[in-house]
Amino acid sequence: MSQKTILITGCSSGIGLDAARTMKARGWRVFASCRQEADCDRLKGEGFDSPQIDYADSESIAAGLSDVMAQTGGTLDVLFNNGAFATPGALEDLPTDGLRRNFEANVFGWHELTRAVIPVMRAQGHGRIxxxxxxxxxxxxxxxxxxxxxKYAIEGLTDTLRLEMADTPIHIVTLNTGPVTSKIRVNSIPHFERWINWKASPRADQYEAKLLKRLYESRGPDPFELPPSAVSKKLIHACEATRPKPRYYITTPTYISGIARRVLSTRGLDWLLSRGR
Known part of the structure; x- marks a missing residue:
């Protein structure tokens, strides 16, 4: 049996890095991509294939996937779209260009890479996204x-793709994580500083009282926070099960939120979600 192959994005740290190490330990050939060349070089030092893929750069997506295809002979068993970043701040303070930048990396790049991978999986007669x-x-x-x-956009795209690909041998899977140890808070700071002029906001007092402290101060683990290995455990099942689930919940808040949005009214759900505001 030939070695299974997986392309994972966002492997510089956290969930992506743990997923890459976990799947490699299970015998998979892992293409652990990162946005920055220095992180790719570090992973190559660990023995990974590490193509550079920046979701906000179409040329990077095409070149990164081409690199993978060249090394596998034109096949790929699994694509794990993982890389993303956050831009904290009130929506009334977020310039549309800032939102657009977030969507380029968190949504449009995923769609572009996925579209490029689907023909490969169709041709080989199997695959998982x-x-x-x-x-x-x-x-x-x-x-x-x-x-x-x-993430709401990713939900819509993934749900639609799952329905549309039901007549193909390609499985479409969603992982819904909650609080998992990562660098997303620290990595979001440059985006906040670039786009949010909080001092000029009518919510300046709220920024000072709450958001700035949460953003800049390390408070230790969040309630119910799990290590990245909790995601890797579900990823293993999604990759290796004969019939993977269409959706995997990870962390207690995800299970609670999934139930709450089904049973509570909009006002009730707003009340619940605003308690930690």
Whole structure:
């Protein structure tokens, strides 16, 4: 049996890095892509194939996938769309260009890479496309509008793709994570500083009282936070099960939110989600 292959994006740290190491340990040939060349070089030092893929750069997507295809002879068993970033701040303070930038990386790039991979999987007669969504693709939280919106978009794209690909041998899977240890808070700071003029906001007092502290101060693990290995455990099943689930929930808040959005009224759900505001 030939070695199974998987392309994972966003492998510089956190969930992507743990997923790459986990799947490699299970005997998969892992293409652990990163946005920055320095991170790719570091992973190559660990023995990974590490193509550079920046979701916001079409040429990077095409070149990265071409690199993978050249090394596999034109096949790929699994694509795990994982790389994304957040731009914290109130939506009324977020310039549309900032939201557009978030969608380029978190949505449009995923769509572009996925479209490029589908013909490969059609030709080989099998494949799996796994999209890393979030609890914030199920429910929203204040101050995270750009990220909420991007994950809601991924939910819509993935659900539609799953329906459309049902007559093909390609499985479409969603992973919904909640609080998982990662660098997303730290990595979001440059985007916040670039796009949010919080001092000029009518919510300046709220920024000072709450958001700035949450953003700049390390408070230790969030309630119910799990390590990245919790995601990798579900990824293994999504990749290796004969009949993978269409959706995997990860962390207690994700299960609670999935139930809450089905049983609560809109006002009830708003009340629940606003309690930590």
């Amino acid at each position: 796994i999209n890393h969504s979030s609890v914030l693709g199920l429910v929203s939280q204040p101050w995270r509008g750009a990220y909420n919106a991007s």
